[in-house]
Amino acid sequence: MGLEASLGDNVLTTTLDKMINWARKSSLWPMPFGTACCAIEMMATLSGRFDMARFGAEAVRFSPRQSDLLIVSGRISIKMMPVLKKIYDQMPDPKWVISMGACASSGGVFNTYTLVQGVDQFIPVDVYVPGCPPRPEDLIYGFMKIQEKIQRENPTQVVAEVGA
């Protein structure tokens, strides 16, 4: 086949870190925490025209225990926040979080009594995707930013530190 033919009997060298990062970033399993308008655009991103499968993230999992990327898309009310926190806590490490849209990131146009003004007050967020709602292209861009971030990580060092 193609790859072996061009490589012949040669060997590629890389670091273990890069290898792990490449594997992780290329098969993220999103947990879509979709509540409102942004969820509709997230569904559009996952469906035919925009096709998240191009980035290896089409395996959407609604169980937090099977996923490593939390996409918070939509308004989070004070009644919902404990649920979101619980779901974040249930996700196994390593995990990343995208805060999609103005409401999840800052409350958006809804400066009201019931809406959490930014989920980053309660859970850590890796990438904020602006927009109300963001277009599917925006979400894909945010997703690529997560991939870049993963590529910069040093997973073996983390293991060593935790081990020590």
Add this chain to the structure above:
Amino acid sequence: MAEESAEAIETEPAEEAPEEIGDPAARALKDRFPDEVLEVSETRGETTVVCAKSRIRDILTLLKDEPRLSFDRLSDVSAVDYTSYPGHEPDTPRFNVVYNLYSHPNNQRLRLRAQVTEDACTIPSVTSIHRGAEWAEREVFDMFGIRFDGHPDLRRILMPLNFEHYPLRKDYPVRGMGERDVIAPEDPGFLGNPYAGEEEEVDDPLGSERMVLNLGPQHPATHGTLRLTLELDGERIVRCIPDIGYLHTGFEKLGEHHTYNQYVTVTDRMNYLSPLCNNIAYSMSVERLMDLEVPERALYIRTILWELSRIADHMVWLGTHALDIGAFTVFLYTFEQRERCYNIFELVTGARLTTSYTRIGGLGWDVPDNFREVVLDFVAQFPAAVEEVERLLTRNRIWIDRTKDIGVISAEDAINWNMSGPMLRGSGVEYDIRKQEPFLVYPDLDFDVPVGKHGDTYDRYLVRMEELRQSQRIIEQALDKLPDGPVKVGDAKVILPEKGEVDFGMESLIHHFKVLMDGHGLTPELGEAYVPTESPNGELGFYVVSDGTGYAYRMRVRSPSFMNYQAYPQMVNGHMISDAIAVLGSVNVIAGELDR
């Protein structure tokens, strides 16, 4: 009547003689309940009766049972806090509970306002007369703290159970009192077992245990934010309690703090499947409040966009409904059609989803020149897409087995539960506001209203599929008849002048300044208005109360999802868990509209 008015003049000479009441229902009420009926007003084609709260049950019973009145549907229950309303005296009752009634046989509406004082903050519940009042009364309790005597289950419905205030009271700030800055450590709304403390009825000789299952709020089939507590006997549902409010956003409170045109933006985000319908429905209410006549071209464009929104909305319903039952392909097909609708919305409004296209008194701007071709292109390919999905589902054995005789609701129950839209028509009630209480330009257009027979999930599916075809017919006709002309009213006190004119004309600059200045531009007179519309899910309407300023005094949204969803337990009881998902899909609950 003549004697009564003479007495009134004698006792209170300063007051004018009461005018003759034209509305037969209001007249009947005045005759039967002379002490309770305090005031009758007929403005803008809407009749409002203000009454005392004590005999509200008798009043509603009379209105429902009297054959020539037969107000069989209680369309909405809400409340208004009149604390800071102009002319409000400290000794007059603080709250009014507002009942919005509709009579199917007579095609008539009537609004009742019952006065409630702050000290005796209770009113008899009317759930024994209209089941559909159940959730609406709970919401009034949640938002205003008015208690309903005799209500079967008076708990908070939108806010968490541990919430302490009543958000829609005028003395509660729009940004809250710090509740949003902390996570409630243990929210009983989420952790509590609703059956705790209740006695188990044991009629099972085998003594098998029942299981309580929590479904949602984070579950793929609950569309993000719905939560059901199911009590199961094996896989059969014995009892179902929906828990809503996980997406409560404070739309109604925000309506009191945004100017009339600003609020258009907020309405986009309420039903995010068909935002244009929200824009238009809201604008129509304020336009009625201000007696504005919108130009015909704007009405036609609104109609076309309304029906395109219906298609886009039904596409998401169809895709997710099929997805939940296990037919993934349909989801991909319908989302492709929705993308095509998005292209049109983006062309016209500049945004895919949050359109904000209408202004009070018309549209933000005219449609682009190629609008006609683009829409015609869409409707030309659309029937084939519908047919493709129909070939996959309508006679599919699995689909029929999963939907037929599932979630049945009779016509009588559907009316009593205050359902509307495809849910009501699926049960065989031919009620479509586009026909019965026409708005926009629907009287000029020819279309059919599909109705079902059995009121099951399958019939609701068929009704919506036929509606897609009818929408396409409407769009084609409206495009043919689309007239030329302006898309905004000519009133410079209402509509912002063109940008170019502002730069070069003194008069336009003054108008621009005045429209945007607080209290100068859009200031409806004191009063209230409600325009019912047929949104993709059913009756959508904004009940707007004006206090004469540039901000609404009260903004009530009568949303179809909220009313349709409350009959859900009745529809699923006795079915299997998997059927609960099928029925949920057919109700098409939009959480943003449900929780507002």
